[in-house]
Amino acid sequence: MSTTTYTTTRTFTHTATQLAGVMVSALAETLLAIGVSSDRVSRVFEYESAIKCWIEERSLAKIRVTLKPPGGAETAGYAFDIDYTAWDPEQKFRDQLARIRRQIVKEPRVRTGTDFKVIASPRSGYSLSDQPGWTNTNRQLPSFSNGYRHGTAGSGPGASAVLRSYRLT
Secondary structure (H helix, E strand, O other), X not given: OOOOOOOOOOOXXXXXXXXXXXXXXXXXXXXXXXXXXXXXXXXXHHHHHHHHHHHHHOOEEEEEEEEEXXXXXXXXXXXXXXXXXXXXXXXXXXXOHHHHXXXXXXXXXXXXXXXXXXXXXXXXXXXXXXXXXXXXXXXXXXXXXXXXXXXXXXEEOOEEEXXXXXXXX
């Protein structure tokens, strides 16, 4: 009888990869569900590597999404809040995309032609590293106060991401 052993190592890179994937998937599904065109939503997947890098650096505090209908004003749409306080190396990776999908049906649809912007915000005392396709912006954003908490989109050892909607009252 032979014996085989193996070792598994999890790093924060695994958590960053998992969370970035879940966040991008949840955002794409949400935007599609509310009526943003698929050709516009497809660019969401270009953001995944930058989000992963910032989570791995632990510099990302929040991803905010604004919506702008044709000829209308930019409004607060959604946000992902990143929490780095929980560290349990035994915690399993999990996502709650099914739960979020059930919640998204409550969201009102947008007008045809609505576009969106994704804005990354650093944690206090941190700065975001330069990433391809992202530029530093220092502009006034619509109010992102209150908001409806859809729930934890994903979590893993060392971090979690909560999705909020600013479109529901």
